[in-house]
Amino acid sequence: MRQNKATVSKVDVIALFTDFGLHGPYTGQMKAVLHAMAPGVPVIDLFADAPAGNPRAAAYLLAAYAVWFPAGTALLCVVDPGVGGARPALIVEADGRWYVGPGNGLFELVERRARASRRWDIEFRPERLSASFHGRDLFAPVAAKLARGDAPPGRQRNDASDRRPGWPDDLAEIVYVDHYGNAMSGLRAAVLPANARLALAGRPIERARTFSDQPPGTAFWYENSNGLAEIAINQGRADQVLGLAVGTPLEVLP
Amino acid sequence: MRQNKATVSKVDVIALFTDFGLHGPYTGQMKAVLHAMAPGVPVIDLFADAPAGNPRAAAYLLAAYAVWFPAGTALLCVVDPGVGGARPALIVEADGRWYVGPGNGLFELVERRARASRRWDIEFRPERLSASFHGRDLFAPVAAKLARGDAPPGRQRNDASDRRPGWPDDLAEIVYVDHYGNAMSGLRAAVLPANARLALAGRPIERARTFSDQPPGTAFWYENSNGLAEIAINQGRADQVLGLAVGTPLEVLP
Amino acid sequence: MRQNKATVSKVDVIALFTDFGLHGPYTGQMKAVLHAMAPGVPVIDLFADAPAGNPRAAAYLLAAYAVWFPAGTALLCVVDPGVGGARPALIVEADGRWYVGPGNGLFELVERRARASRRWDIEFRPERLSASFHGRDLFAPVAAKLARGDAPPGRQRNDASDRRPGWPDDLAEIVYVDHYGNAMSGLRAAVLPANARLALAGRPIERARTFSDQPPGTAFWYENSNGLAEIAINQGRADQVLGLAVGTPLEVLP
Numbered sequence: 160m161r162q163n164k165a166t167v168s169k170v171d172v173i174a175l176f177t178d179f180g181l182h183g184p185y186t187g188q189m190k191a192v193l194h195a196m197a198p199g200v201p202v203i204d205l206f207a208d209a210p211a212g213n214p215r216a217a218a219y220l221l222a223a224y225a226v227w228f229p230a231g232t233a234l235l236c237v238v239d240p241g242v243g244g245a246r247p248a249l250i251v252e253a254d255g256r257w258y259v260g261p262g263n264g265l266f267e268l269v270e271r272r273a274r275a276s277r278r279w280d281i282e283f284r285p286e287r288l289s290a291s292f293h294g295r296d297l298f299a300p301v302a303a304k305l306a307r308g309d310a311p312p313g314r315q316r317n318d319a320s321d322r323r324p325g326w327p328d329d330l331a332e333i334v335y336v337d338h339y340g341n342a343m344s345g346l347r348a349a350v351l352p353a354n355a356r357l358a359l360a361g362r363p364i365e366r367a368r369t370f371s372d373q374p375p376g377t378a379f380w381y382e383n384s385n386g387l388a389e390i391a392i393n394q395g396r397a398d399q400v401l402g403l404a405v406g407t408p409l410e411v412l413p
Numbered sequence: 414m415r416q417n418k419a420t421v422s423k424v425d426v427i428a429l430f431t432d433f434g435l436h437g438p439y440t441g442q443m444k445a446v447l448h449a450m451a452p453g454v455p456v457i458d459l460f461a462d463a464p465a466g467n468p469r470a471a472a473y474l475l476a477a478y479a480v481w482f483p484a485g486t487a488l489l490c491v492v493d494p495g496v497g498g499a500r501p502a503l504i505v506e507a508d509g510r511w512y513v514g515p516g517n518g519l520f521e522l523v524e525r526r527a528r529a530s531r532r533w534d535i536e537f538r539p540e541r542l543s544a545s546f547h548g549r550d551l552f553a554p555v556a557a558k559l560a561r562g563d564a565p566p567g568r569q570r571n572d573a574s575d576r577r578p579g580w581p582d583d584l585a586e587i588v589y590v591d592h593y594g595n596a597m598s599g600l601r602a603a604v605l606p607a608n609a610r611l612a613l614a615g616r617p618i619e620r621a622r623t624f625s626d627q628p629p630g631t632a633f634w635y636e637n638s639n640g641l642a643e644i645a646i647n648q649g650r651a652d653q654v655l656g657l658a659v660g661t662p663l664e665v666l667p
Numbered sequence: 668m669r670q671n672k673a674t675v676s677k678v679d680v681i682a683l684f685t686d687f688g689l690h691g692p693y694t695g696q697m698k699a700v701l702h703a704m705a706p707g708v709p710v711i712d713l714f715a716d717a718p719a720g721n722p723r724a725a726a727y728l729l730a731a732y733a734v735w736f737p738a739g740t741a742l743l744c745v746v747d748p749g750v751g752g753a754r755p756a757l758i759v760e761a762d763g764r765w766y767v768g769p770g771n772g773l774f775e776l777v778e779r780r781a782r783a784s785r786r787w788d789i790e791f792r793p794e795r796l797s798a799s800f801h802g803r804d805l806f807a808p809v810a811a812k813l814a815r816g817d818a819p820p821g822r823q824r825n826d827a828s829d830r831r832p833g834w835p836d837d838l839a840e841i842v843y844v845d846h847y848g849n850a851m852s853g854l855r856a857a858v859l860p861a862n863a864r865l866a867l868a869g870r871p872i873e874r875a876r877t878f879s880d881q882p883p884g885t886a887f888w889y890e891n892s893n894g895l896a897e898i899a900i901n902q903g904r905a906d907q908v909l910g911l912a913v914g915t916p917l918e919v920l921p
Binding site for chain 3 (some may be wrong): 414432436444448453465497498543545546
């Protein structure tokens with residue numbers, strides 16, 4: 160048992176990454192558990208609209224946004240279309256950040272890109288586990304336990320059946336469309352050639368530094384504030400003009 | 414006057430149940446009042462999209478979700494189409510939880526199902542009471558007063574004109590549609606026969622344990638994580654496929 | 668240097684006024700910065716759906732809602748279509764409230780209506796400044812510095828190039844449409860004649876005290892809870908019935 164060593168990076172903030180939407184009771188009930196079990200630990204809504212039911216697209220989004228948080232952050236991650244079924248329930252520690260959620264590939268890119276990582280099967284079982292809301296009943300209590308300094312309530316996992324070696328290192332698809340209609344891809348801008356063009360259904364899109372460099376109405380891509388290649392239109396909605404949604408494929412032109 | 418005895422269950426968290434939507438200033442202004450008057454008390458967004466202007470549907474939703482919170486929770490509840498009119502303003506204590514909001518039937522099911530409850534007419538009046546936003550000006554200060562340990566600022570209410578004895582114990586209607594398109598009814602699963610079928614416009618829907626038991630595309634109902642009968646489609650949107658919205662009637666088949 | 672005198676009104680709460688939408692990572696990343704740099708200071712979501720990319724409409728909305736907060740509030744304001752371009756980055760102190768955001772007119776009405784105000788050019792530069800997200804990288808750290816009692820990290824600004832003297836004192840346009848379909852104008856009700864009528868495309872709309880005074884389905888305007896003239900329909904959606912959106916012009920009838 161070397162689990163106690165895992166607690167050297169104390170959890171002092173919890174970030175939520177879910178596909179629950181902000182409406183409805185789901186996020187609130189998770190926060191109620193966190194406040195009750197780990198009072199005083201700040202809880203940050205990162206994404207409540209991660210790709211719904213799509214752990215693959217969500218994995219690329221999570222990997223890009225999680226690393227912006229300092230070591231000592233717990234990311235409570237619930238994109239869990241298989242809830243109530245056989246998928247495992249995991250804790251992953253990667254570069255000092257903690258991830259709690261379903262073992263359905265959601266942490267694949269986080270683990271693949273980490274310098275160092277460890278993983279546990281959650282063995283904690285709540286008094287009452289609903290069939291449909293493990294976020295509230297299982298994952299939130301585990302995140303709260305980490306936040307109050309407990310050792311990970313599980314055993315180290317050696318089974319790699321939840322890993323997804325076939326997924327690419329970067330995903331040439333839209334993984335998120337924001338409030339302004341800008342569309343983030345699963346491609347890190349840093350891995351693309353400096354003057355790479357992206358193509359949508361054969362239509363090439365040039366790179367720009369930022370919005371204010373572009374004439375209104377022109378489609379372009381740029382490195383967004385978390386390093387992803389993002390397609391946008393200055394003073395326009397790229398999603399509507401270009402027909403973009405989560406899952407829309409892109410090409411990187413040579 | 415036995416009101417001080419009501420404060421034996423200390424309020425240590427405030428949950429919000431409103432039809433304000435999360436956008437706009439309404440929830441934020443209520444939270445600003447709560448933070449100013451009861452600093453340090455956690456405030457949880459439970460529902461900001463309770464059935465808009467529909468205290469009857471909201472009453473069944475509230476009763477199902479409020480009991481999940483521990484005694485000592487104050488629920489600040491604003492579904493208030495009659496704001497500015499003659500409806501009373503109430504505090505209800507039921508099984509150790511506190512409810513603050515309009516006397517328009519919103520607390521009917523909470524009170525009816527409670528083992529013990531008491532009720533007060535709010536007598537507190539703020540310096541400035543707007544005609545349209547009692548959530549901010551009246552109900553939030555009262556919830557804050559309870560959270561800092563004050564006695565309920567009102568007098569015990571004996572008038573039952575706000576009660577709704579004609580409403581059923583369970584409501585065979587959709588009371589909430591969530592982010593995934595799942596549709597909650599006002600029926601508690603525990604009061605239905607084990608193999609009950611629900612019917613929508615004559616079309617029967619079978620019971621299932623949870624999503625992962627069902628083939629994609631099949632409509633089913635299940636007991637959701639708060640005990641309500643909920644209609645869903647695995648990997649689909651029940652609201653769109655079945656034409657469900659708040660108010661859609663159901664039948665319980667014999 | 669008289670900047671330290673500016674800190675006499677201590678910042679004890681931070682309110683967010685942005686056009687980010689509540690979804691996506693933007694508000695969460697700003698809050699993560701605020702929590703990390705100014706732990707324990709409450710952060711209130713006021714508007715996340717201020718008029719998108721429209722600092723002029725947003726300026727009238729902000730001026731109406733900011734004054735509701737007590738002195739000692741910092742308003743972190745991001746409606747910033749020129750991010751990455753040449754617009755200045757400002758701190759404004761007006762009547763004891765602090766405003767941090769882009770110098771694009773967003774604070775014009777706040778400053779014009781203040782009894783006393785001062786302004787600074789932000790000179791703080793973060794280690795890493797993204798081209799597209801100054802809310803997170805520049806404005807949130809500055810708001811956090813004010814919240815922990817630092818002097819404004821800038822120099823007093825004498826340049827008035829960011830002021831908008833040509834904008835009217837009140838704006839006869841819709842500046843916000845809420846969750847219920849009610850449409851706020853940029854007109855303060857207090858500056859209108861007591862029985863003023865507003866007109867939409869020539870159609871006159873009468874004043875009422877509040878919703879419950881009106882028969883269902885009738886369009887009216889009233890002074891909303893923050894003093895703006897707001898167009899509504901009791902039990903109806905004014906935006907849909909009357910075709911209202913941000914930017915729709917109104918007339919004040921004589």
